[in-house]
Amino acid sequence: xxxxxxxxxxxxxxxxxxxxxxxxxxSSALTETGASATPLRGLPxxxxxxxxxxxxxxxxxxxxxxxxxxxxxxxxGIKTALLQIAAEELxxxxxxxxxxxxxxxxxxxxxxxxxxxxxQDSGTAIRNAAAQVREILIGEAARLAGRSTDGLKAWDGxxxxxxxxxxxxGELVSAQLLNVDAQPTSILTDPKNFTVxxxxxxxxxxxxxxxxxxxxxxxxxxxxxxxxxxVRPPSYGARLIDLDAAPVEAMPGVLKVVRDGAFIxxxxxxxxxxxxxxxxxxxxxxxxxSAALPDEAQLPEALMALPAKDTxxxxxxxxxxxxxxxxxxxxxxxxxxxxxxxxxAIAHMDGDDLTVWTHTQGVYxxxxxxxxxxxxxxxxxxxxxxxxxxxxxxxxxDDVGADAALLARALPGRPVRVQWMREQEHAWEPxxxxxAAHVRASLGPDGSISAWxxxxxxxxxxxxxxxxxxxxxxxxxxxxxxxxxPVDLPMPEGGGDRNAxxxxxxxxxRAVNHFLPQMPLRGSSMxxxxxxxxxxxxxxxxxxxxxxxxxxxxAFRLRHLRDERASAVITLAAERFGWNxxxxxxxxxxxxFAFARYKNLEAYCAIALELAIDQDTGRTVVQRAIxxxxxxxxxxxxxxxxxIEGGIVQATSWTLFEGVRFDRQRITSVDWASYPILRFxxxxxxxxxxxxERPGLPFLGAGEAAQGPMGAAIANAIRDITGTRLRALPxxxxxxxxxxxxxxxxxxxxxxxxxxx
Amino acid sequence: xxxxxxxxxxxxxxxxxxxxxxxxxxxxxELNGAKFGCGLGQCGACTVLVDGEPVFSCVTPVLLMNGRDxxxxxxxxxxxxxxxxxxxxxxxQAAQCGYCIAGMLLRAQALLVRxxxxxxxxxxxxxxxxxxxCGTHMRIIRAVKRAARTLSRAAEAxx
Ligand code: FES
Ligand code: FES
Numbered sequence: 001x002x003x004x005x006x007x008x009x010x011x012x013x014x015x016x017x018x019x020x021x022x023x024x025x026x027s028s029a030l031t032e033t034g035a036s037a038t039p040l041r042g043l044p045x046x047x048x049x050x051x052x053x054x055x056x057x058x059x060x061x062x063x064x065x066x067x068x069x070x071x072x073x074x075x076x077g078i079k080t081a082l083l084q085i086a087a088e089e090l091x092x093x094x095x096x097x098x099x100x101x102x103x104x105x106x107x108x109x110x111x112x113x114x115x116x117x118x119x120q121d122s123g124t125a126i127r128n129a130a131a132q133v134r135e136i137l138i139g140e141a142a143r144l145a146g147r148s149t150d151g152l153k154a155w156d157g158x159x160x161x162x163x164x165x166x167x168x169x170g171e172l173v174s175a176q177l178l179n180v181d182a183q184p185t186s187i188l189t190d191p192k193n194f195t196v197x198x199x200x201x202x203x204x205x206x207x208x209x210x211x212x213x214x215x216x217x218x219x220x221x222x223x224x225x226x227x228x229x230x231v232r233p234p235s236y237g238a239r240l241i242d243l244d245a246a247p248v249e250a251m252p253g254v255l256k257v258v259r260d261g262a263f264i265x266x267x268x269x270x271x272x273x274x275x276x277x278x279x280x281x282x283x284x285x286x287x288x289x290s291a292a293l294p295d296e297a298q299l300p301e302a303l304m305a306l307p308a309k310d311t312x313x314x315x316x317x318x319x320x321x322x323x324x325x326x327x328x329x330x331x332x333x334x335x336x337x338x339x340x341x342x343x344x345a346i347a348h349m350d351g352d353d354l355t356v357w358t359h360t361q362g363v364y365x366x367x368x369x370x371x372x373x374x375x376x377x378x379x380x381x382x383x384x385x386x387x388x389x390x391x392x393x394x395x396x397x398d399d400v401g402a403d404a405a406l407l408a409r410a411l412p413g414r415p416v417r418v419q420w421m422r423e424q425e426h427a428w429e430p431x432x433x434x435x436a437a438h439v440r441a442s443l444g445p446d447g448s449i450s451a452w453x454x455x456x457x458x459x460x461x462x463x464x465x466x467x468x469x470x471x472x473x474x475x476x477x478x479x480x481x482x483x484x485x486p487v488d489l490p491m492p493e494g495g496g497d498r499n500a501x502x503x504x505x506x507x508x509x510r511a512v513n514h515f516l517p518q519m520p521l522r523g524s525s526m527x528x529x530x531x532x533x534x535x536x537x538x539x540x541x542x543x544x545x546x547x548x549x550x551x552x553x554x555a556f557r558l559r560h561l562r563d564e565r566a567s568a569v570i571t572l573a574a575e576r577f578g579w580n581x582x583x584x585x586x587x588x589x590x591x592x593f594a595f596a597r598y599k600n601l602e603a604y605c606a607i608a609l610e611l612a613i614d615q616d617t618g619r620t621v622v623q624r625a626i627x628x629x630x631x632x633x634x635x636x637x638x639x640x641x642x643x644i645e646g647g648i649v650q651a652t653s654w655t656l657f658e659g660v661r662f663d664r665q666r667i668t669s670v671d672w673a674s675y676p677i678l679r680f681x682x683x684x685x686x687x688x689x690x691x692x693e694r695p696g697l698p699f700l701g702a703g704e705a706a707q708g709p710m711g712a713a714i715a716n717a718i719r720d721i722t723g724t725r726l727r728a729l730p731x732x733x734x735x736x737x738x739x740x741x742x743x744x745x746x747x748x749x750x751x752x753x754x755x756x757x
Numbered sequence: 758x759x760x761x762x763x764x765x766x767x768x769x770x771x772x773x774x775x776x777x778x779x780x781x782x783x784x785x786x787e788l789n790g791a792k793f794g795c796g797l798g799q800c801g802a803c804t805v806l807v808d809g810e811p812v813f814s815c816v817t818p819v820l821l822m823n824g825r826d827x828x829x830x831x832x833x834x835x836x837x838x839x840x841x842x843x844x845x846x847x848x849x850q851a852a853q854c855g856y857c858i859a860g861m862l863l864r865a866q867a868l869l870v871r872x873x874x875x876x877x878x879x880x881x882x883x884x885x886x887x888x889x890x891c892g893t894h895m896r897i898i899r900a901v902k903r904a905a906r907t908l909s910r911a912a913e914a915x916x
Contacts, residue, residue: 074854075852075853075854075855075856075891076853077853200850202847202850203850203852205855206846206847206850206852206855207836207839207843207847208836209852209855209856209858209859210830210839210843210846210847210852210855210858210859210862211790211830211831211833211834211835211836211839211843212788212789212790212829212830212831212859213789213836214789215789215855216789216792216856218792218793219789221787270772270780270784271780271783271784272772272773272776272777272780272784275796338890339856339890340792340794340800340802340854340856340857340888340889340890341792341793341794341802341856342793342794387854388854388856389792389854389856389857389890390853390854390856390890390891392890419793421796422794422795422796422797422799422800638850642850642853642893642896643853645892645893645895645896646853646891646892646893647892648892649892649893649894649895650890650891650892652892653892671795671797671799672795672797672799672800672888673799677888677890678894679885679888680880680881680882680884680885680887680894680898681881681882681885683881683894683895683898684895685877687895
């Protein structure tokens with residue numbers, strides 16, 4: 001295929017559609033949000049794919065507005081941020097605006113709510129659309145009054161002029177007024193005149209969540225609704241040999257047992273009946289298991305031995321050196337998203353129409369997958385986003401949507417609610433992939449980095465629907481859909497290689513992505529993708545190089561940076577922490593520092609922390625973590641703080657506690673006892689988030705900025721205290737205790753001493 | 758038939774006696790506050806107060822609840838008139854997804870009755886059975902302290 005025939009041409013219909021599928025894996029057409037990476041029309045944000053203004057904004061006759069976004073609330077506060085943006089540019093009070101989120105029958109298609117892109121994509125679209133709508137309303141007021149727009153101003157839902165002209169938005173709007181395409185440029189409000197944006201507006205979704213309101217898909221009760229449960233196989237790919245459904249079908253309150261190949265479901269009038277029926281079915285099922293999982297104890301080695309597709313993502317100067325000062329293998333286990341609420345969906349087959357209420361991150365891609373799975377026309381399937389528990393990437397949301405759809409199809413007319421059990425969520429969700437990263441680096445005579453090499457191994461971080469084969473049920477039915485092809489997300493955002501290219505200025509450097517088409521465990525997108533391990537590896541190495549050459553870790557980072565915004569967050573975090581002149585702590589306590597710019601494209605984040613280890617138990621507690629963040633123009637400062645604080649605490653949990661457990665056949669971490677996460681006893685004792693103000697600069701995603709730096713800062717503090725560099729995540733109590741026992745703290749470096757000459 | 762005193766009101770329920778209280782609250786009484794998280798007594802999403810003590814409703818059969826006083830988050834206040842703890846959580850914006858918060862509120866309520874002026878360590882210890890995956894912990898701790906301050910000011914005013 002000639003590169004001259006772009007995806008743009010294909011989408012415009014100038015290229016044969018079939019050619020679109022022959023684009024190689026790392027084509028720019030694939031992104032984590034499912035949006036085209038190539039602009040179609042040159043319009044801001046998601047206006048580029050949905051240019052019609054009234055697809056985004058409608059003004060009602062009473063002058064109130066309705067805003068439509070294809071993005072979904074995932075607990076990140078996106079509803080409030082988008083309302084703030086719309087209120088600011090429409091010049092309409094926030095309480096007069098209603099927001100409709102992801103719904104295939106009502107909202108634009110904005111792909112997946114992922115990759116910290118929502119404010120950038122949807123916020124930018126809504127901001128520009130709202131500004132253009134405001135100007136159209138001003139123009140309409142001028143036209144009605146038979147005068148020019150000079151001196152007309154929109155404020156508080158009214159267009160007013162000096163001569164006493166005052167027309168409410170409701171009086172100005174007519175059916176076709178906003179049925180026009182957006183223009184490439186808008187008259188945006190100057191940040192210094194903001195009255196709603198850049199303010200800590202209270203989140204609109206919080207009060208009902210605290211008072212027992214119906215806030216989640218789990219809380220929906222539709223008339224006639226019944227309860228479904230699924231019996232999942234004991235291991236990947238297991239085939240059903242035998243099932244005794246008759247006694248379960250005879251249970252009072254059981255409506256139906258659905259069996260299609262290895263897909264088993266049961267529907268009952270009551271939820272508790274469905275759970276008991278599910279357990280009885282599970283006990284009667286006999287399976288033929290064939291899964292061959294890697295040796296958990298040798299996971300990095302197993303991953304590195306798999307066939308790989310290699311891509312050199314960075315090559316400058318002469319990165320090969322005769323010997324390296326740091327030559328180290330870093331690894332992370334598979335990680336569970338660990339939503340507190342197991343995945344849930346409600347499906348309703350009403351005549352020819354299937355409606356699914358779901359907490360998926362992508363209503364349109366799920367709609368397409370379900371239509372194929374159920375052999376229905378797309379326009380007969382509607383997916384409506386309703387919030388679930390926080391997901392942090394692709395949990396079981398899409399799978400349970402398919403489960404519910406299949407059960408609803410078997411029981412037409414009754415809405416079927418399916419919620420996974422805890423052990424199903426833990427065993428079957430698509431994990432954040434296990435990974436390995438090998439870093440080699442050398443110092444030059446002047447103490448700067450003279451050579452750098454980074455190799456990273458990972459399976460796909462992007463196995464979301466579209467293809468029906470991404471859904472568990474579609475793989476289990478008697479006529480299964482083929483497994484979905486593994487997607488290697490391309491640079492610059494990357495997948496497993498996200499953040500594998502250091503932001504530091506390195507004259508001689510190479511980075512290679514070893515993409516693993518095989519998937520030893522089921523995996524997909526989890527917050528920060530490969531960025532967490534790559535930043536962990538890079539920032540651990542930076543720390544070791546600084547120590548080896550006797551340089552301060554903060555100064556060492558600054559001397560390798562040319563990006564002033566990066567230097568600014570590092571300097572701010574160090575200042576607020578009191579890094580220079582920090583006191584020497586007693587044995588068992590120490591300091592760590594780390595930095596990254598998420599994806600090298602989104603928010604900048606630096607974290608300085610103090611950590612204490614109980615050397616007898618290995619128990620590790622962050623005493624204080626001070627973060628500095630630059631997210632460009634801020635929409636809601638408290639929202640950004642909430643996201644960064646959350647990222648710091650969640651990454652503390654990943655780093656100290658977490659790893660999916662498995663034997664050679666089955667996942668064995670199936671609850672919170674076998675997959676422990678951070679509890680209150682281990683919360684950081686103090687967290688501060690300082691924002692660098694960047695009025696007027698583009699929005700940068702903040703939701704995934706803290707995870708990499710936090711993991712690395714913890715590792716660097718453990719190194720500071722114990723003298724031992726821990727490289728295999730998690731840095732759990734057993735490893736920290738062993739590290740503490742290697743040598744007493746306060747002795748020199750464990751690496752061979754070497755003067756930087 | 759089981760009789761519950763639910764948020765101060767007597768309620769008769771007909772669910773089978775072995776049904777966990779959680780499903781009675783959610784499905785028969787149609788309350789949203791108590792959440793299903795694990796069904797195993799490991800996460801606290803389902804926490805309610807029974808005679809003032811925090812209990813995992815997911816592992817508590819309703820037959821044990823006859824005549825007992827049950828308080829859910831709906832009994833702490835409403836959107837229009839949030840109780841002191843709810844108001845403090847709103848002030849501190851102490852939620853991300855919020856799925857864990859109802860359980861947190863009830864466990865915190867029990868703490869504040871027992872210890873009106875809790876220190877950080879009291880709060881950490883009291884909330885240990887409750888999981889939050891979003892990492893909202895720092896705000897939850899701040900919110901509990903804020904509620905304690907509000908309540909002690911209110912108590913002083915009465916005195
Ligand atoms: S749902 Fe009851 S403790 Fe988890
Ligand atoms: S706020 Fe999401 S689990 Fe606690």
